[in-house]
Structure formats: C-alpha cells, structure tokens
Amino acid sequence: xxxxxxxxxxxxxxxxxxxxxxxxxxxxxxxxxxxxxxxxxxxxxxxxxxxxxxxxxxxxxxxxxxxxxxxxxxxxxxxxxxxxxxxxxxxxxxxxxxxxxxxxxxxxxxxxxxxxxxxxxxxxxxxxxxxxxx
Amino acid sequence: xxxxxxxxxxxxxxxxxxxxxxxxxxxxxxxxxxxxxxxxxxxxxxxxxxxxxxxxxxxxxxxxxxxxxxxxxxxxxxxxxxxxxxxxxxxxxxxxxxxxxxxxxxxxxxxxxxxxxxxxxxxxxxxxxxxxxxxxxxxxxxxxxxxxxxxxxxxxxxxxxxxxxxxxxxxxxxxxxxxxxxxxxxxxxxxxxxxxxxxxxxxxxxxxxxxxxxxxxxxxxxxxxxxxxxxxxxxxxxxxxxxxxxxxxxxxxxxxxxxxxxxxxxxxxxxxxxxxxxxxxxxxxxxxxxxxxxxxxxxxxxxxxxxxxxxxxxxxxxxxxxxxxxxxxxxxxxxxxxxxxxxxxxxxxxxxxxxxxxxxxxxxxxxxxxxxxxxxxxxxxxxxxxxxxxxxxxxxxxxxxxxxxxxxxxxxxxxxxxxxxxxxxxxxxxxxxxx
Numbered sequence: 001x002x003x004x005x006x007x008x009x010x011x012x013x014x015x016x017x018x019x020x021x022x023x024x025x026x027x028x029x030x031x032x033x034x035x036x037x038x039x040x041x042x043x044x045x046x047x048x049x050x051x052x053x054x055x056x057x058x059x060x061x062x063x064x065x066x067x068x069x070x071x072x073x074x075x076x077x078x079x080x081x082x083x084x085x086x087x088x089x090x091x092x093x094x095x096x097x098x099x100x101x102x103x104x105x106x107x108x109x110x111x112x113x114x115x116x117x118x119x120x121x122x123x124x125x126x127x128x129x130x131x132x133x134x
Numbered sequence: 135x136x137x138x139x140x141x142x143x144x145x146x147x148x149x150x151x152x153x154x155x156x157x158x159x160x161x162x163x164x165x166x167x168x169x170x171x172x173x174x175x176x177x178x179x180x181x182x183x184x185x186x187x188x189x190x191x192x193x194x195x196x197x198x199x200x201x202x203x204x205x206x207x208x209x210x211x212x213x214x215x216x217x218x219x220x221x222x223x224x225x226x227x228x229x230x231x232x233x234x235x236x237x238x239x240x241x242x243x244x245x246x247x248x249x250x251x252x253x254x255x256x257x258x259x260x261x262x263x264x265x266x267x268x269x270x271x272x273x274x275x276x277x278x279x280x281x282x283x284x285x286x287x288x289x290x291x292x293x294x295x296x297x298x299x300x301x302x303x304x305x306x307x308x309x310x311x312x313x314x315x316x317x318x319x320x321x322x323x324x325x326x327x328x329x330x331x332x333x334x335x336x337x338x339x340x341x342x343x344x345x346x347x348x349x350x351x352x353x354x355x356x357x358x359x360x361x362x363x364x365x366x367x368x369x370x371x372x373x374x375x376x377x378x379x380x381x382x383x384x385x386x387x388x389x390x391x392x393x394x395x396x397x398x399x400x401x402x403x404x405x406x407x408x409x410x411x412x413x414x415x416x417x418x419x420x421x422x423x424x425x426x427x428x429x430x431x432x433x434x435x436x437x438x439x440x441x442x443x444x445x446x447x448x449x450x451x452x453x454x455x456x457x458x459x460x461x462x463x464x465x466x467x468x469x470x471x472x473x474x475x476x477x478x479x480x481x482x483x484x485x486x487x488x489x490x491x492x493x494x495x496x497x498x499x500x501x502x503x504x505x506x507x508x509x510x511x512x513x514x515x516x517x518x519x520x521x522x523x524x525x526x527x528x529x530x531x532x533x534x535x536x537x538x539x540x541x542x543x544x545x546x547x548x549x550x551x552x553x554x555x556x557x558x559x560x561x562x563x564x565x566x567x568x569x
Contacts, residue, residue, distance in 0.1 A: 007516035009509050011546050037518050041543045042509075044518055063548050065509050069516040099517070117516075 002125070003073035005115065006047045006055055009065040012038055020045060020064065027058035033115060035102035046102070048073075048115060072116040074128050078105055087114055090131050096124045137253035137285070138246065141393045142448045146441065149449065150188055153396055156421035158185050161194070164427050167212040170205055171429060191396070191419065192407055197431045199232065202372065207233040213425050223271040224371045231271070234371045235425040241280065243422055247377035247391045248281020254380045254389065254446075255342050255365040257311050259286030262337070264309035266300060266318060267345070269293040273375025274345055278313045281377065287311070294318065297325045305336055312341040316348040316356060316364075320488070321552045323359040334361030342367055344376060347456055347474050351481030352488055366455055372431055373418045379453055384445050387452030394422045397451060398430070399439050402460045413438045415460055416453065434460045464494055464560065466501045469538045473559045476505055476540075479531045485512035486528070489550045496564040503540040505532065508547050 010016040017036070024031065030050035037044045049055045052068060059066040076086035083103065091098060097119040105112040118124040136142050144152070162182035164171040174195045175181065184190060202210065207230075211218065219238050223231040236244065257263065263282040267274030275293055282289045290307055292300055294314075301322065304312075312319065319341055326333045338360060344367035353364045368388050369376035378395050379388035390397045395418050399408045402415040416433045420426075436458040441451045458472035465471070473492055480486050491506040505528070513524055525542045532540045551558070 005516075007514075009514050009521075009544075009546065011549070016546075039518055039522060042521065042545075044516065044521075046516070063546070065511050065514045065547055067511060067514055067516055 001073050002070055002121070003048060003115065004052045005069045005071045005117075006049060006052060006059070007067050007069055008045045008047070008059060010043050010045055012041055012043050016043075017045065019062075020059070023058050023062045023064070024049065024055055027054055029055040029058065033102060033104040033113070035100070035115075037100065046100075046115075048104075069117065070121065072118060072121060072124055072128070074114045074116065075111045076114060078110055078112040082112060083114060086131070087116070087128065090127050091116075091118065091124055094123060094127045096120050096127065135253050135256060135258070136447060137250040142250065142389070142391075142450060144393075144449060146449055149392060152393055153421060154185075154188050156393075157188075157191060157396065157419065158182065160419070160421055160423075160427055161185050161429070164212055164429060168210060168427075170201065170210055191398070191430075194419075194430050196405060196417070197428050199372070199432075199434070202232045203230060206230050208235060210428075211235050211425050212427055213237055218425050221271075222273045222276075222371055222375065224273070232372060234273075234375075237424040239424050240374070240426075243394060244277060244374050244377055245280040245284045247374065247394060248277055249284040250391060251367055251377050251380040252278075252281050252285050252287070252311075252342070254382045254448075255311075255367075256340055256363075256383065257282065257285055257287055257342075261285075261287040261311050262307055262309045263287045263289045263311040263313060264292055264300070264304050264307075264338075265289055266292045266294060266312065266314035266322075267376075273369070273371045274313075274315075277369070277375040277377055278342075282311075282313075297322060298329060301326045301329060301331055301333075304333075304338070305331065308337045310337050310339050312338050312360070312362065314341075314343065315345050316343040316352055317346060317552070319343060319356050319360060319364075320352075323356075324552075333359070336361070338362045340365060342380075344368055347459070349474055349477050349481065350455070351478060355481070355488060368435075368453070368456065370418075370433060370435075372426075372428055372433075373420060374423065378418070382444060382446035382448060386444065387440055387454050389444065389446075389448050389450040389452055390439075392450050394420065396421055397439060397453065399437065400432075402436075408438075410439050410441050410451075413454075413457065416456075436460060464492070464503075464562065466494060466503045467538055469536065471503070471536055471538070475535050476532065477559075479535050480505075480507060480528065483524070483528055483531060485510060486524075487547075489552070490559065491550050492560045494560070494562045494564055501564065503536075503538065504543055505540050506543050506545050506550060508550055509544045510547060 032048040035046045076082040099117040101116045103114045165182045218235045220236040223233045265278045269275030341362045341364045356364045367380045369378040379390040398417040399414040408414040416435045435456045437453045487508050489508045493504040495502045528542045
C-alpha cells in the first residue's frame with residue numbers, strides 16, 4: 001500500500017535535526033519512522049508521521065523547506081530473510097529499482113514495516129501485492 | 135514629467151557654459167576657504183585662474199574617500215560653522231564615518247534635485263509616498279522626505295524596520311510610491327506574503343530604489359512581486375545624498391543633474407578621462423554645493439556615460455546602471471570578481487532566490503570562493519541527487535561567468551541574514567590587507 005512521506009531539507013550542522021524535532025513535538029506530531037540521508041553540506045530527513053498535513057504546516061510555518069512524497073509501505077514478517085524474500089528479491093526480479101528504503105517494527109506485532117521509494121511505484125505495488133496474495 | 139524644464143532640457147552648449155562658469159567660481163571658493171584644496175592646487179602649481187576652458191577640469195587633482203577620513207570630521211567644509219544647518223554621515227565599514235555638512239542653501243538645492251528625481255519617476259502631489267529609507271544620519275530618509283514634500287506629495291516618514299507595521303500602514307494609507315533599498319523591497323514582499331498579504335493588490339504603482347547595487351534581474355523580481363514599476367536612483371553623501379541621478383520613464387540610463395554635479399568617467403588605474411560609452415570610474419565635481427564642495431571626487435562606482443538626447447526630452451547625460459565598485463571588487467586567485475556577477479548567475483537559475491552570501495577565504499595560499507544559496511520549495515523534491523545537480527548547475531554557471539571555480543553551498547531558507555538597510559553580500563575572511 002501507499003503512504004505519504006515528509007521530506008525536509010536541513011543544513012548538515014549540529015542543532016538542525018533537534019530544531020526539526022522540536023517543531024514536530026510542539027505540533028503534537030508523533031513520529032513512526034525517520035531516516036537521514038546526507039551530502040557534505042546538507043541532509044534530507046524523511047519521516048513517516050501520525051499527521052502528515054499538521055506536520056507539513058508546522059514545518060512550513062517554522063520556515064523549513066518540506067515536501068511530501070508518495071512511497072510504498074510494505075509489511076513483512078520480522079524474521080531473518082524477511083526483507084530479502086518479501087521485498088528485495090521480487091522487486092529485483094521484476095526490474096524495479098529501489099532508490100532508498102528504511103524500516104521500522106510495529107510492536108507488539110510480529111511484523112516489520114518497510115518504507116520504499118522505487119522508480120516504478122505501480123509495478124512495485126503489484127509485485128508485492130501478488131507476493132502477499134500468493 | 136520634468137520638474138525643472140529650463141535646467142533639465144537646456145542645450146549641451148549652454149549647459150557646458152553654465153558648468154564652466156560654476157566650476158570657475160567653485161574652484162576659486164575652495165582655493166580661498168579650504169586649506170586642503172589650496173594645498174593640493176598649489177602642489178600642482180595651479181591657481182583658480184588656470185581654469186579657462188572646460189578641458190582645464192582635467193588639470194585638477196582628484197579627491198578620495200580617504201581625504202574625508204584624514205580631515206574628519208569637518209576639515210573639508212568651506213563655510214563657517216554657524217552657516218551649517220545639518221550634518222549627515224555615511225556608515226563607515228571600518229573606523230570613523232564620513233561626515234557631510236549642508237547650509238540652508240544646500241538643503242534647498244537638495245530638495246530641488248530630489249523633486250526632479252521624484253518627478254522623473256512619475257511622482258506628483260497626488261501621490262502617497264511610503265518612505266522606508268532610514269531617517270537619521272543616513273541621507274536616504276531625509277533626502278527623499280524633503281524632495282517628496284517639495285513635489286507636494288503626502289509623505290509617510292516610515293524609516294526602516296518594524297516591517298509588519300509598515301505593511302499594515304502601506305495598505306491602510308493607500309501608499310502609491312515606495313522608497314527604500316531594493317533588498318528591503320524584496321524583504322517587504324516576503325514578509326507580506328507570510329502575513330497573507332499580496333502587495334501586488336496594493337495601491338503601489340512605482341518604487342524608487344537605490345543606495346545599494348542591484349541587477350536588472352532583481353528589478354524584474356521586485357516588479358513582479360510588488361506589482362510596481364521599479365525606478366533606479368543614484369546618489370552618494372559625499373556629493374549630496376540621493377538626487378544625483380535618476381531614470382526617466384524610458385529607463386535607458388540615469389540622468390545626472392549636471393548643472394549641479396559635473397560628471398566624468400576615468401580609468402580607475404591611471405585616472406585618465408575616458409570617452410562617452412567607455413566603462414570606468416565615475417568622478418564628480420560639485421558645482422553649487424556651499425558647505426562641502428568636492429573637486430573630482432572618485433566615487434569608486436563603475437559606469438559609463440551617454441550624452442545622446444533622450445526620448446524624455448532631457449539633455450542631461452545618462453549613466454548606465456552601476457555595474458560594480460572599484461573597491462568592492464574582489465580579487466580572487468588574481469581574477470576580478472564583482473558580487474553583481476554572482477547575483478546575475480543566481481537569478482538565471484530557475485527557482486533560486488536572490489538571497490546569497492559570498493565567502494572568500496584563504497586556505498594556506500589558495501583563495502577559496504564559496505557562495506551560499508538558499509533552497510526553496512521550488513527546487514526541493516525529496517532527493518539528494520536533485521539538489522546536488524542544482525549545486526552543480528550553479529557551480530558551472532558561476533565558472534562560466536567568473537572564469538574561476540566557486541564552491542556552492544545550499545542553505546536553509548531565511549538562514550542568510552536579511553538586511554533592512556544595505557545588504558552585506560560579501561564576507562572576506564582573508565587577511566590580505568593587514569600586516
């Protein structure tokens with residue numbers, strides 16, 4: 001299934017991530033998952049949150065550059081090989097490229113949640129649906 | 135519209151005759167009243183009688199910014215203190231400010247040239263003038279104020295700062311004319327948007343911007359964000375303040391009020407006068423100033439002059455928009471770099487804001503040029519690669535324009551300090567001038 005992810009531009013220096021999290025905390029937004037990608041001078045923080053629109057508003061009001069992106073959200077069993085067999089292999093076979101991915105587990109369930117940005121969202125979605133169904 | 139038709143449209147021959155007559159009187163006066171000028175003329179073996187023709191101007195020695203510093207605060211004045219009614223001072227970046235003095239006659243002249251300036255920009259007594267130039271020692275605020283009153287317009291003496299209040303009053307009072315620095319105009323538009331106000335829907339129809347360098351691209355941005363016609367003006371406190379030159383409705387250069395301010399362009403290195411159309415350093419001799427006359431003052435501003443008749447009817451010479459400063463010019467790895475060139479590049483890259491900071495540093499022996507650019511939502515789309523591509527594009531464009539490599543650093547929006555006066559674009563961390 002699809003999910004909406006927030007991406008925020010931050011300068012790569014101490015205190016900026018703290019600032020971002022303070023803004024979200026003040027807006028009563030809860031984090032589900034967070035990933036940071038960085039270059040030498042800047043970073044892009046990607047977030048899955050409890051209320052995307054509220055978070056987006058709060059970040060823009062705080063003067064941060066934030067955009068939303070549609071990503072793929074897939075659940076896999078939280079066991080060895082779960083990510084490999086459940087997601088990465090089938091997508092590779094189908095020729096879908098994963099641009100980036102990060103994962104989190106939802107307790108107390110036995111499953112892990114994987115967030116994926118792929119080059120072909122529809123195709124990837126179908127592949128993973130078939131896999132889950134079959 | 136022309137405020138002073140006789141003086142602004144007189145034939146070039148009549149104008150030169152008037153200039154020569156005023157120049158002769160001015161040189162005689164400074165020779166008699168200002169020891170600094172008397173000594174400089176004597177060193178050249180000159181007396182006031184040596185000025186017989188217009189070309190004799192070129193015999194006169196130059197005056198420099200440092201001469202104001204050396205004669206701080208009032209050593210260059212040509213009248214006794216009791217005749218001085220006003221002082222202004224320009225912000226010195228280092229050390230003491232430059233102090234300038236005015237007699238009552240000078241204030242009258244200044245009001246007249248500012249009335250000409252505002253009229254050229256299309257301002258009449260029916261206008262409401264929002265004056266956000268700083269009131270105080272800076273010449274901008276009071277210079278515009280007196281000119282606007284002379285025209286008969288209604289003046290709102292806002293001065294700088296308290297931006298949200300400015301936006302409220304601008305709307306409530308129905309201001310039609312905005313006077314401020316170009317960077318502050320953009321700051322006003324930005325702040326207005328944050329408040330949910332679109333200044334394009336205000337009554338503003340013309341803006342008169344100066345006191346700092348700006349480019350044609352910045353003009354286009356101001357015009358589109360504020361919904362007004364942006365007019366460029368030029369002036370400097372050593373000469374009088376604002377009111378030295380202004381664009382007319384044809385916006386094909388800035389007409390210099392030559393009956394008061396005699397303009398030349400010289401080679402910055404040799405001081406040789408340059409012909410019309412050739413770019414060099416702008417030099418002024420005041421012809422009517424009483425308290426603080428200047429002879430061949432080197433402005434440090436780079437421009438060229440054009441004496442062709444203008445469609446507006448003025449015969450006054452036009453200077454092109456200032457394209458740089460002889461002293462703001464950065465020399466990086468031996469290459470001359472003007473901040474305006476960097477601004478031009480940034481404004482050409484889609485989605486990039488004209489807010490930037492130039493940082494020059496020296497790593498061991500090699501100069502390092504870094505340009506900080508603010509990221510906006512227009513250019514950000516979740517991926518690192520896109521931003522790196524943007525950095526690369528700006529880097530390539532800068533290399534094309536400047537001829538040297540610059541590093542580009544993307545920074546968060548609004549992290550570069552907004553100035554409410556003159557924008558500080560360059561931070562030079564090299565210790566190249568110290569001991």
